[in-house]
Amino acid sequence: MKESKNKNFATELKTIEQFESFKRYKVNLEDGFGEAYITKSKKDYQLSFDGVFPYSADKKIKILLNNEIFTLKSTDFKNPIHSRLAEIPAQHTFDIDGIYKGDLNNSTFFKMFFFDDSKSTNIFHYKLEKAKHDGIIPWAFECVRLTIMKKRYDITQHNDKENSYFIIENLDSVTLEEFSEDSYAIQKGIGFLIGYMPGGENYIFSGENFIYRSLSRNPLKTFFHPVTSNPYSKLYKSKEKEIADNYYGKLKVIPSSVISELITQLRYNMDFSVAIIFLMEVASLKSIVSMPGVFSVILESFANIIIIKQNKQEKLITDKDLVGDIIHDMNTVIDKHSKKIHPEAEIKMRRRINEINKPVNFNRLTNAEKLRAPFDQLKIKLSEAEEKAIDYRNYLLHGNILMNNETERTSEEIDNHMLYISAKLYTLISKLILKSCGYKGYVINHSKLYEQNRINSKEEYFEEI
Incomplete structure (x- = not known):
């Protein structure tokens, strides 16, 4: 043993x-x-x-x-x-x-200590796969193990007397520069996954030698995180218990392979890294006025980063007979209403119908198509509410910051609506990020948790991707 x-x-x-x-x-x-x-x-x-x-x-x-x-x-x-x-x-x-x-430049094994201001114990529990006992590598209960380009790292939440710490340590030899760069990627990746990114100041040890650094970026804490394996942590009201019971056993933590892929992307893809930091910073402000607009920008950024470049042109329907039947049926509908349609409009509509199966050129997508393309490529099905949330980008581009439409709303209802849209966009961003890193499972549908008053969707509290 x-x-x-x-x-x-x-x-x-x-x-x-x-x-x-x-x-x-x-x-x-x-x-x-x-x-x-x-x-x-x-x-x-x-x-x-x-x-x-x-x-x-x-x-x-x-x-x-x-x-x-x-x-x-x-x-x-x-x-x-x-x-x-x-x-x-x-x-x-x-x-x-x-x-x-001392001098750490010739060292190859390091431990980085951050003060933990999250005010959360067992912060990885129910969210991330934790390191297993192997009898070889020293173990801790609240520890996550990940890999960056075949280099293993542990990040541990450690409570000591009155203080709590996050500690990053490498298990395979690296240079001090590599350790610093890898650790920063770990900060960002873990921060997104648990809703808290350590920062502010840190100590790096190698044996008795150490470095203390005062950092420009402070810790970031948000009320969003993408996954939980415990439905009761989100559905804790008495009337929600039965709903939570239905999810029990279905929800899983994020596996170490997905954590490793996410952090590797953050380490070597600068656009990906900046977008994650931007997401964390805005979410940490908890500003319902700022979040919808900025989350729309961030969603577009991730869509551009994640989209798989394709040079080929693709027809929507490959069955020629089926295409012919659809065009015939649509022209029949135009025939039925032709007396009510202006002749020039009728001609234009029939031309469009004839091109209904025109090949899609992935190099000439509209902005709306580009936003949806990575979801299609990753086989993430968008609901009607998610389609609408993506389209709110147009409100914001045209200066409609409060996203008002013809529906009259009170100030409270406007706030609730903006929080709902923010949560919906965050959930969409989470789906894109996690699925692109190989995740298969449920994500928290934050918009369902925050819907109020007039918003009463029939969506699930947790959605599978």
Whole structure:
């Protein structure tokens, strides 16, 4: 029987907790004369210094902390424009962009730590396939294993005392640059799949050496995520229990193969990567005014990315006799109403009928056809409501931001309608992304969950693709 080995992050977390606790902690500068203190304030490190500061052209200085040498990096450390100012003793406070211990450039195995502000425990549960025990690779309950170009990675949600962390680690050797690029793709992919993308700041460890980085992109949290295997997490009202019972056992988590394909796409396809970030950023704002318009743009972006380029021309119906029968029947209908139709209009209609089976040229599709083409290619059937949601793009292009039609609505009904359309578009985007990555199963139909008042569709709460 193989021995169970659990992941152990105690050494790294001890270092993180030590640095995070610094409140005006005294350090010594390798060069320069004066008193220096390092402080962690909220999500930023600061260096306070009183004396003649040793400015540096490379924006780095070395400090001695607990008898060990560390390097601090900050744009504030660059030489001042007037060099004489650098020679004057003064009190300074610098924002620190990075902290370095040792050199990670020759390392091949890393662990990246993010603070977890999701306020959700067991965040992968019911959403993603989790890593299995194998008795070889250290295991954790809340851990997802994926592959990027044959390189294996684990991402773990780890609770330690009062704090929670997301930890990305590589299981096959990579360079620091590869690890950083792969990890960013993992952040984005996992963020889309669970509705929370870690960010803000991180620590990268390799043995005792580490890097601290303050990141420009903060964590992103949305109320949307595409899949759950637990119908009761969405249908929890007493009147919905029977509906949830019907889905129980049918819904599945997203398999690791699909997770890996999605993250590989994010790693190597810049358009795909930017579109996912755009989707996450807008969804995190929770603005029902912004979401419909931007989601329409994002849907069009993904349609252009995912569409399979085809040079051939394709007839809709291959049976010539059937085409002839349809044209004959349609002309018969025109004959019946010809006295009520202007002669020129009748001629144009008959010409169009004769070309009803004209081959489709995939290089000359209209914008509306381009939006629908990837759904057709991936064999995702669009409902009438989904067709209408796609067409709302035209409202927005013509400045009708509130998507008003001839139906009178109150302000509350307009808000509900816009939330419904946003949720419908998000569901369509989810279907495209997941199906293009090989997913087969159910996705959450968010629009059904958010429909209110006049909107009372007969759609399913979970839709199979």
